[in-house]
Amino acid sequence: MKNFLCKIFGPRGIKITAGELAKKFGLELHGDANVVVGGVAPIADAKPGQLAFYSTERNSNAFKILPIEVLQNTRASVILLQKEQIKDAPKGATLLITESPRGNIVKILGEIYREKPRFGVSYFATVEKGVFFRKKRTCYIGQYATVERGSVLEEGVKIYPGAFIGRNVVLGANTVVYSGAHIENATIGADCVINANAVIGKDGFGYTRQDGHNVFIPHTGRVVLGNRVSVGSNTCIDRGAMTDTVVGDGTKIDNLCQIAHGVVIGKECFLASGVGIAGGTVVGDRALLGGHVGVSNGLHIGDDAEIGANSGVFRNIPAGEKWLGNPAGPGIEFFRHYAWVKSQMAKDKKN
Numbered sequence: 405m406k407n408f409l410c411k412i413f414g415p416r417g418i419k420i421t422a423g424e425l426a427k428k429f430g431l432e433l434h435g436d437a438n439v440v441v442g443g444v445a446p447i448a449d450a451k452p453g454q455l456a457f458y459s460t461e462r463n464s465n466a467f468k469i470l471p472i473e474v475l476q477n478t479r480a481s482v483i484l485l486q487k488e489q490i491k492d493a494p495k496g497a498t499l500l501i502t503e504s505p506r507g508n509i510v511k512i513l514g515e516i517y518r519e520k521p522r523f524g525v526s527y528f529a530t531v532e533k534g535v536f537f538r539k540k541r542t543c544y545i546g547q548y549a550t551v552e553r554g555s556v557l558e559e560g561v562k563i564y565p566g567a568f569i570g571r572n573v574v575l576g577a578n579t580v581v582y583s584g585a586h587i588e589n590a591t592i593g594a595d596c597v598i599n600a601n602a603v604i605g606k607d608g609f610g611y612t613r614q615d616g617h618n619v620f621i622p623h624t625g626r627v628v629l630g631n632r633v634s635v636g637s638n639t640c641i642d643r644g645a646m647t648d649t650v651v652g653d654g655t656k657i658d659n660l661c662q663i664a665h666g667v668v669i670g671k672e673c674f675l676a677s678g679v680g681i682a683g684g685t686v687v688g689d690r691a692l693l694g695g696h697v698g699v700s701n702g703l704h705i706g707d708d709a710e711i712g713a714n715s716g717v718f719r720n721i722p723a724g725e726k727w728l729g730n731p732a733g734p735g736i737e738f739f740r741h742y743a744w745v746k747s748q749m750a751k752d753k754k755n
Contacts, residue, residue, distance in 0.1 A: 416442075420442075421437060421438055422435065423437030429502075432500070433499070433501075434490065435497065435499055436498050444509070447480060450478055450479055452479055455512065455516070457485065457505040458489055458505065460486065460489070475494075477494070523541065525543070526545060526547040527547075529551070532552050538559045538577075540557075546566070549568070550569065551569040554572040558574075560579075561579050564581065565583050567581045567582065567584065568586045570586075574591040576593040582637075589627060591628050594631045596635070599634070599636050602635045602637060602638065603640045605643045606640070607620075607623040608643065623645050624644075626649070628650045630653035630654070633651050634656045634657065639659060648666075649665060650667075652670045656674050656675070657679075658676045658677040658679070662679070666683050667682075670688045670689035672689060672690045673689070676695040677696070678696035679697045682699060685699050685701060685702060692709070693711045694712050696714045697717065698715070698716045699717040704720045707723045713728075715732040
């Protein structure tokens with residue numbers, strides 16, 4: 405019953421031949437070019453009519469190389485793999501050869517499971533006079549979405565039902581805003597994804613204490629996102645108090661993150677779920693912040709720095725270093741402390 409329901413309600417891929425995939429993505433084809441696939445599955449679970457991949461690439465320690473027997477016994481009709489694994493592929497399977505199966509499977513997934521194009525403005529959407537469309541016929545605005553006057557929508561923008569786009573927001577070409585997202589005081593680049601219920605451009609947590617009372621500091625800055633930025637569901641990015649909050653090209657922010665006012669994040673960074681960055685902090689290019697990392701205000705995190713999950717950062721981190729712990733410190737320092745604590749615990753246990 406479960407499998408039956410999955411077939412009906414699960415994601416459906418388009419049907420495409422191995423030959424079409426090889427031509428589109430520049431892959432070397434071994435076998436029948438006319439074999440049709442209508443979905444992608446893990447290589448151990450794949451069935452006839454599906455595509456799977458096998459790779460010995462190790463782009464990071466998170467990637468596990470599966471036993472070769474998994475490749476030898478797969479039932480997939482089409483297999484994406486490296487040239488050195490051809491000899492271990494099942495007889496009769498059609499093979500797509502590439503140096504990077506992991507890189508190409510991403511492209512193939514996007515092709516097979518691509519969403520049908522959406523265009524037009526719903527009768528139930530609210531689009532005020534004074535909204536500028538670069539090419540309105542290429543855009544989509546779903547029911548009960550709101551776009552206020554002064555906003556600019558570049559070519560190919562998609563705004564899903566229930567989203568809110570405030571005054572003077574700029575959405576770059578092919579940017580997608582999903583349901584429930586709320587955007588104000590922001591300039592967003594091309595090919596960005598703003599996931600459901602994200603809030604971008606609201607006032608930050610900026611207060612001063614006067615005569616024993618907490619007094620709000622008016623915010624006049626904006627949020628500026630570069631191209632290809634992804635913002636996760638329920639993530640908040642505050643506008644700057646007087647300077648802009650900036651996120652660089654290609655940076656990916658997970659769900660439930662908090663980016664405070666005036667933070668500057670570089671290009672191609674990864675921020676895992678639950679990251680909180682206090683105001684005025686500068687994060688360099690390609691930095692990696694694990695889940696639930698907290699960063700104090702006004703710090704500088706260098707290019708290519710990595711911060712382990714649940715770390716609390718209260719000091720500047722030099723470029724390229726790996727820090728963890730609470731308070732966070734260099735990885736070697738952390739493990740020395742950990743080893744010392746373990747040894748003391750062992751002594752106490754003996755006594």
